[in-house]
Amino acid sequence: MKNRQTRTKKIALLGLASSLTLLLSYVEFLLPPIFVAVPGIKVGLPNVIVLYVLYCLDVKYAALVSFTRLCISSILFGNAMTFAYSVAGAVLSLLVMGVLKKIDKLSAVGVSVAGGVAHNLGQVLVAMVLLDTPQIAFYMIVLAVTGTISGIFIGLCGALLVKRIPTNQLLRFK
Numbered sequence: 001m002k003n004r005q006t007r008t009k010k011i012a013l014l015g016l017a018s019s020l021t022l023l024l025s026y027v028e029f030l031l032p033p034i035f036v037a038v039p040g041i042k043v044g045l046p047n048v049i050v051l052y053v054l055y056c057l058d059v060k061y062a063a064l065v066s067f068t069r070l071c072i073s074s075i076l077f078g079n080a081m082t083f084a085y086s087v088a089g090a091v092l093s094l095l096v097m098g099v100l101k102k103i104d105k106l107s108a109v110g111v112s113v114a115g116g117v118a119h120n121l122g123q124v125l126v127a128m129v130l131l132d133t134p135q136i137a138f139y140m141i142v143l144a145v146t147g148t149i150s151g152i153f154i155g156l157c158g159a160l161l162v163k164r165i166p167t168n169q170l171l172r173f174k
Helices: 002-030 047-056 059-077 080-103 108-131 134-164
Strands: none
Touching: 002 047, 002 059, 047 059, 047 080, 047 108, 047 134, 059 080, 080 108, 108 134
């Protein structure tokens, strides 16, 4: 019976996390561009929740939350192309973050920075293939800097959440 309750609470937590990522996607959609001259740069607010799930549960649950958000937000705020770019970035980012978390040599901020840069790299690789333009790789210089900055912010916020709201506390509620 206890295992069933824990599983039900975990499902509820994943639903809540998915909802929060979708809400943060909407907030980010409403925000004006950070750099008007450089298109496509976002802070990545939903990734605070994905990072929380990665550290408090597991990479497979973080992937589930991330892909749930990507599917729904692409339908609501994007199109097939934004979905393709987002999935490529998310897959590479989650792979990198999952490996780095497992190695356990970096803090949540370091893992987040690596995930942010990997996300941008995944998107640039897709753009190079879809647009058949290898010169887009030069855009990675700008994206590496912005990915690092946003990765630091996301990592700090995610680490704070992990510290303030441990999962064992959430799964214990009555």
